[in-house]
Amino acid sequence: MSATDTVHAAGEAREPSFGFWRRSYAMLVKEFIQLRRDRVSFAMIVMIPVMQLLLFGYAINTTPRHLPTAVLIQEDSDLARSVLKALENTSYFRFTREVHSVAEFDDLLQSGKVLFGVEIPRGFERAVRRGDRPALLVAADATDPVAAGSALGALGMVMQTALAHDLHIGDPPAMPFEIRAHARYNPAAESRLNIVPGLVGTILTMTMLIFTALSVTREVERGTMENLLSMPIKPVEVMFGKIIPYVIVGFIQASLIVSIGVLLFGVPILGSVLLLAALTTLFITTNLSIGYTFSTLVQNQLQAMQMSMMFFLPSILLSGFMFPFAGMPVWAQYLGEGLPLTHYIRIVRAIMLKGAEPSNLQYDTIALFVLMLVAMTIAVTRFRRTLD
Amino acid sequence: MNAAPASTPDIAINVEGLSKSFGGREVVHDLSMQVKRGSIYGFLGPNGSGKTTTIRMLCGLLTPDAGEGTCLGYDIRRDADKIKRQVGYMTQRFSLYQDLSVRENLEFVARLYGLRDARGAAREMIQRIGLNGREEQLAGELSGGWKQRLALGACTLPNPRLLLLDEPTAGVDPKARRDFWNEIHALAAEGLTVLVSTHYMDEAERCHEIAYIAYGHLLAHGTVDEVIAKSALSTWTVSGDDLNGLAAELAGKPGIDMVAPFGTSLHVSGRDKSALEATIAPYRDKSGWRWEASEPSLEDVFIDLMNRSKDNFQ
Numbered sequence: 001m002s003a004t005d006t007v008h009a010a011g012e013a014r015e016p017s018f019g020f021w022r023r024s025y026a027m028l029v030k031e032f033i034q035l036r037r038d039r040v041s042f043a044m045i046v047m048i049p050v051m052q053l054l055l056f057g058y059a060i061n062t063t064p065r066h067l068p069t070a071v072l073i074q075e076d077s078d079l080a081r082s083v084l085k086a087l088e089n090t091s092y093f094r095f096t097r098e099v100h101s102v103a104e105f106d107d108l109l110q111s112g113k114v115l116f117g118v119e120i121p122r123g124f125e126r127a128v129r130r131g132d133r134p135a136l137l138v139a140a141d142a143t144d145p146v147a148a149g150s151a152l153g154a155l156g157m158v159m160q161t162a163l164a165h166d167l168h169i170g171d172p173p174a175m176p177f178e179i180r181a182h183a184r185y186n187p188a189a190e191s192r193l194n195i196v197p198g199l200v201g202t203i204l205t206m207t208m209l210i211f212t213a214l215s216v217t218r219e220v221e222r223g224t225m226e227n228l229l230s231m232p233i234k235p236v237e238v239m240f241g242k243i244i245p246y247v248i249v250g251f252i253q254a255s256l257i258v259s260i261g262v263l264l265f266g267v268p269i270l271g272s273v274l275l276l277a278a279l280t281t282l283f284i285t286t287n288l289s290i291g292y293t294f295s296t297l298v299q300n301q302l303q304a305m306q307m308s309m310m311f312f313l314p315s316i317l318l319s320g321f322m323f324p325f326a327g328m329p330v331w332a333q334y335l336g337e338g339l340p341l342t343h344y345i346r347i348v349r350a351i352m353l354k355g356a357e358p359s360n361l362q363y364d365t366i367a368l369f370v371l372m373l374v375a376m377t378i379a380v381t382r383f384r385r386t387l388d
Numbered sequence: 389m390n391a392a393p394a395s396t397p398d399i400a401i402n403v404e405g406l407s408k409s410f411g412g413r414e415v416v417h418d419l420s421m422q423v424k425r426g427s428i429y430g431f432l433g434p435n436g437s438g439k440t441t442t443i444r445m446l447c448g449l450l451t452p453d454a455g456e457g458t459c460l461g462y463d464i465r466r467d468a469d470k471i472k473r474q475v476g477y478m479t480q481r482f483s484l485y486q487d488l489s490v491r492e493n494l495e496f497v498a499r500l501y502g503l504r505d506a507r508g509a510a511r512e513m514i515q516r517i518g519l520n521g522r523e524e525q526l527a528g529e530l531s532g533g534w535k536q537r538l539a540l541g542a543c544t545l546p547n548p549r550l551l552l553l554d555e556p557t558a559g560v561d562p563k564a565r566r567d568f569w570n571e572i573h574a575l576a577a578e579g580l581t582v583l584v585s586t587h588y589m590d591e592a593e594r595c596h597e598i599a600y601i602a603y604g605h606l607l608a609h610g611t612v613d614e615v616i617a618k619s620a621l622s623t624w625t626v627s628g629d630d631l632n633g634l635a636a637e638l639a640g641k642p643g644i645d646m647v648a649p650f651g652t653s654l655h656v657s658g659r660d661k662s663a664l665e666a667t668i669a670p671y672r673d674k675s676g677w678r679w680e681a682s683e684p685s686l687e688d689v690f691i692d693l694m695n696r697s698k699d700n701f702q
Contacts (some may be wrong), residue, residue, distance in 0.1 A: 227483035227542075230447055231500050232472040385468075387449050 040299065044306045051310075056317050059335075063150050064327020069116040070097040070108050077125040083136065087118060092151035105139075109184065111360035112346045115141045115148065115326055128176045135180040142183035143353045144194050147324030152181050185353045196261040197352045198321040200280070201344040203257055204250060205287055205315050211246045212291035213304040216383070221300060226387065235383035239376065243288045250284035251277075270355030276348070279365060283344040286368050289375035290340070296382040315341040343367045400425045400550050400581035401446060403457025403464065408441050408450060415441045417604040419455070423583055423597075428576050430595030431585035434694055438604040439585040440480060443552045446583070447477045460549055473501070476543030480554040482535045486528030490519050490538055493527050494545060501546035509545060517541040517571075533564035540568065544575065551575065553584040557591065569594050589687045600690055602697040608689075616689055622664055623657040623684040625650075628677035643667045646692050650685075657688050 036042060069087075073080055087093045097114060099105050108114045119137035127134035138155065140148040156179060186193045216238075219225040228238070258276070261267045269276065294307045316322055318332055319341035325333065336342045343364035350356035358365075401423035408416040416438040423429045431439050444450040446459050448468025456463070462470045484493045494510035503509045514523050517537045522530070527538060536556060543551060553572075557565045569591065576582055576596075584595070592598050592612065599609035608615050626634065631654045635647045638656060643663025648655045658664030672679045684692075 222486065223479070223481045223483045224485055225483075226449065226479045226481075227477075229449055230472060230475075230477040230479070231497070232469060233500055386451055387444060388451055 038300070038302065040303045041306060044303070044310070048306065048310060052313055055314065055332075055335075059318060059328050059332035060323050061327045061329075062146065062323060064147055064324040065091045066094040067092060067116060067147065067151060067324075067326045068096040068114045069093040069118060070099050070105055070114040071095050072099050072102065072105050072117065072119040074120055074122040075124055079125040079128060080120045083120065084118070090151075090154060092154060093118070107360065109139065109141050110350060110354050110356050111363070112141065112350055116151065124177070131176070133176065133178050135178045137180050137182065139182045139184055141354075142186045142189060143349050144320070144324055145186060145189035145191055147326060148183060149189060152183065155179055155181060192265050193267055193353060194349065196265050196267045197348040198345050200254060200257045200261065200348055201283065201319075201341050202316055202321055204254055204280075204284060204344075205341050206312055207253060208246065208250050208284055208287035209291040209294070209308045209312060210305075211249070212242060212288045213294045213308045214301050215242045215292060216295035217298060217301050217304050229385060229387065235380045235385060238383065239289075239292055239379055243285065243292060246288050247281065247285055250288065251281060254280045254284065267352060269352050271351035271357070275358060275361075276351045279344070279347050279351070279361070279368070282365065282368050282372070283340060283347070286340045286372040286375065289372050289379065293375045293379040293382070296379050296384075315339050318342070320345050337367065338371070340368055340371050343371075398425050399423070399458075400427075401429075401457070401459050401583065403446070403455060403459075405455035406442065406445055406452045406457065407454040408438075408445060408452055415604050416445070416452075419601070419604070419606050421599055421606060421609065423581060425581050426576060426579050427596040428572060428582045428584065428594070430592045430598035431583060431601065432587070432592055432598055432690060433585075433601035435587075437602045439601060440554055442601070443477070443554050443583065443585065446471075447475050447552055448472055449477075473546075474549045476546065476548035476551045478539050478543045478551070478553045478556050480558070482527075482539060484527050484535075484539060484542055487526060489524050489526055490514065490530070491523040493538065494542060497542045497545050503546065513541045513545050533560050536560050536564065536568065540571065544580075549580065551580055551582045551584075553582065555585050555587065557586065557588065565591070589685070589690075592686055600693055602694050605697065607693045607697055612686055616684060616686060619684060619689040619692065620659055621645075621657050621684040621689055621692055622659075622661040623655055623682050623688055624664070624668060625653050625655055625680045625682045626677050627653040627680075630676070634671065634677065638667070638671075641667045646688065646695065648688065648691060655682075655685070655688055657684055657692065659692075 071084060073084075084095065088095060093116060095118075097108060099108065099117075102119075105117045105119070109117055117137075117139040119139070121134060121137070124134055124136070138152070140152055142148040142152075183189065216225075219228060258269075258280075262269060290311065291308065294304055294311070298304045298307055314335065318328065318336040319325070319339050320336065321341065325336060325342065328336065346364050347356075347361050347368075350360060354360075399422055401421065403422075404420045406416055406419040407414065415436075419438070419442060431442070433439050441450060445452045446464060448464065448471050451465065456465065458464065459471050460474055464471065485496070488496065491510055491514065494513050495506045498506035498509040511523075514520050517540065519534065519538060519541070522534065527535065530538060540553075540556065543553075551572075557568055560568070565588075572582055572584065573594075584591070586592060595612070597609065597611055598615060600607045600615070608618060610618065631649060631652075635649060635654055638644050639647050643658045643660050643665075644656060644667055645659055646655070646657045648657075656664070656668060658667075668679065671677065
């Protein structure tokens with residue numbers, strides 16, 4: 001008590017009034033000045049919300065329509081054409097491919113090029129006219145229950161009304177044929193079967209980007225870049241040296257997520273584990289390259305983080321992870337094709353849930369490769385070898 | 389690979405007309421210099437005079453806007469990669485990895501330069517710079533003097549032929565500075581060329597040759613004696629009472645270019661010897677002061693150069 005008294009007595013610098021607010025104000029002014037100096041961050045403060053809102057507001061559609069559908073027509077009849085037209089009129093289906101065999105059909109579904117397959121069997125029209133109630137086969141890729149669900153649900157109702165106008169077989173009390181819908185890959189429509197493989201990709205995107213997005217800016221901010229640049233090391237060597245350790249880290253992370261998915265959530269791995277491991281490694285490397293590219297483009301760690309966020313959000317929302325890819329407008333789909341997660345989600349779902357073969361995954365594998373090479377090329381050319 | 393190109397056997401650095409601007413401000417202007425092999429070349433000048441920029445241009449970290457030249461016989465524009473192999477650059481700010489240990493930092497450098505036995509080379513260097521016992525300490529935890537030794541160790545590790553040291557002894561205690569300079573002289577004796585920038589006059593006097601640069605212009609160069617002689621500065625040392633009063637009185641009078649207190653004495657200097665003597669004549673007879681004609685110190689010369697260059701460039 002006495003000690004504090006003497007301190008007060010001796011202290012010439014009197015505590016100014018509103019000391020708390022003055023000091024907070026001083027700090028606040030300083031922060032604003034620093035924020036204003038960092039032009040890029042300042043721009044991103046406006047850009048991130050506006051861009052993302054516009055982007056996702058227009059792109060996201062939870063009741064997707066015009067889903068890519070393959071048709072296998074075994075007979076060319078008026079009724080078959082009417083049925084197909086009625087299907088398209090439901091606005092859920094868009095016929096993108098015509099196939100000639102069941103094998104082709106399976107292949108398209110497995111590689112994710114179409115979400116539905118419609119098969120009109122031989123002798124369909126005749127069977128209808130005889131009142132045999134033949135089966136119209138609609139196979140759906142139900143890995144994503146949201147994408148398949150609404151289309152399948154609406155199928156019976158909408159078809160009936162559409163056909164009543166179109167067919168000249170009276171006003172039947174019931175459908176003249178049976179629609180046999182077959183939800184493949186995830187017949188029970190369990191969303192976790194779809195979500196868990198998607199999460200593998202999403203989690204990896206987030207962690208991998210951050211690992212490398214900070215790597216070059218950190219060297220610059222800590223002053224070690226000057227020393228590094230004065231030594232005989234080439235940009236490619238810096239890049240590989242910075243990426244490779246995290247490929248291993250990412251691989252361990254991926255194994256962990258997949259193991260938990262299998263053991264805890266009961267997600268199967270129908271395809272080859274080796275193939276999954278190889279393509280996951282490719283995906284990890286692609287993300288690390290992109291993070292590293294960001295690192296060479298920005299000036300400080302804050303910008304690197306913001307840039308990663310700018311990339312991460314669309315990755316979640318436009319890749320088919322949260323919302324059906326096929327339900328997005330075409331421009332958003334093109335955007336989505338530029339994201340590694342889009343391709344990886346197709347790959348991981350196809351291998352784990354559909355038992356896909358390498359031949360089913362060619363396109364997405366090549367896409368990941370191309371994205372990786374583009375990122376690496378930008379990084380190497382953007383890496384400044386001097387302090388100019 | 390180690391053989392120097394035949395064209396310049398005795399010259400390590402030979403540059404002509406180097407210029408560099410940042411954002412419209414010319415930091416280095418038309419700078420030419422030659423550094424003999426095996427010599428210690430001191431680079432002096434006030435803060436922001438372009439010393440660091442010049443050093444960075446020499447080792448390929450910055451591209452000159454104009455001018456050309458060679459470093460160890462290699463073109464500074466085209467052969468930056470070759471120069472980097474044979475030049476050790478010690479940055480002004482400690483730029484090794486703070487979160488790596490002494491040993492790990494040295495091994496990193498050794499591996500980067502492709503030394504055959506990186507571990508062995510690092511171990512030897514730890515011995516040489518006297519950091520044994522601290523090899524597992526993180527570089528960030530070392531004191532200033534030790535950091536500077538580690539940095540010197542790191543840039544001499546790949547056996548460079550030229551060392552570029554940017555204010556290596558800033559913030560280091562006198563004992564460590566002396567040890568450091570002994571090491572520099574030992575390295576130069578082994579044939580290494582050293583270009584070192586500094587603010588300390590005693591360090592300048594330890595160099596074989598010096599150059600003085602201010603506002604991007606090279607103002608003087610040569611040996612210490614040559615630079616002093618070329619300055620044509622006459623200096624009188626005054627000791628006695630009320631030197632502050634005298635200093636205030638003399639400043640600005642004709643013939644007096646500089647009045648600077650040195651401890652208990654005052655240096656009064658001017659470039660025009662007779663004008664200086666005419667001005668101080670009345671004061672020399674006054675009691676209480678002792679006047680002595682003396683040689684200008686290097687510091688007098690530099691401060692004079694700095695004052696003059698300020699007039700010219702600002």
